[in-house]
Amino acid sequence: MTQPDYAALAEAAIAARERSYAPYSHFHVGAAVLTAAGNIFLGGNIENAAYPMTICAERVAIFSAYAAGEREIVALAVVTPTDDAASPCGACRQVILELAPRSIIILLNLSGARRRVTPQDLLPFGFGPAQLGR
C-alpha cells in the first residue's frame, strides 16, 4: 500500500466532530479510521445522561470499521478541541492495542498541532492477545 494520506484522514476526523453528541461536556472529539481496503470510518464521542455510558470518538470509529467487517486498520486520526493535541483515554488505548495494533495514530487539535504515535507508544507493556496465546 502507498503511504496513507494522513492529511486527508485528519480532515475527516475534523469533519467527524460534527457527529459528536456531547451535550454534557461540550467537548467535541472527532476520529477517523483508515482501513487497508482504503475505506474511512468516522466517529464522534457519544455521551449519555448516565455519564459512564459515554463512548469516545476513537472507539466509535474503530467499532464502526469492525462492524462493517473491516479488520486491518492502517491509521487513526483523533482531533480534540485542546491547546495541544490530546491523547486517548486509557480505555481507548486498550481498544486500539487490540483492534488497531499496527496502526499509525495521528493526534491533532484544531489549530495545527499534530503528533504521530503508535499503539505501543500509547500503551507500553500492555495486556493484549499475546498474553492469551493469540
Ligand code: THU
Ligand atoms: N473523549 C473522547 O471522545 N476521546 C478522547 O480521547 C478523550 C475524551 C470524550 C469523552 C467525553 O465525551 C468527552 O470527551 C470529555 O471527556
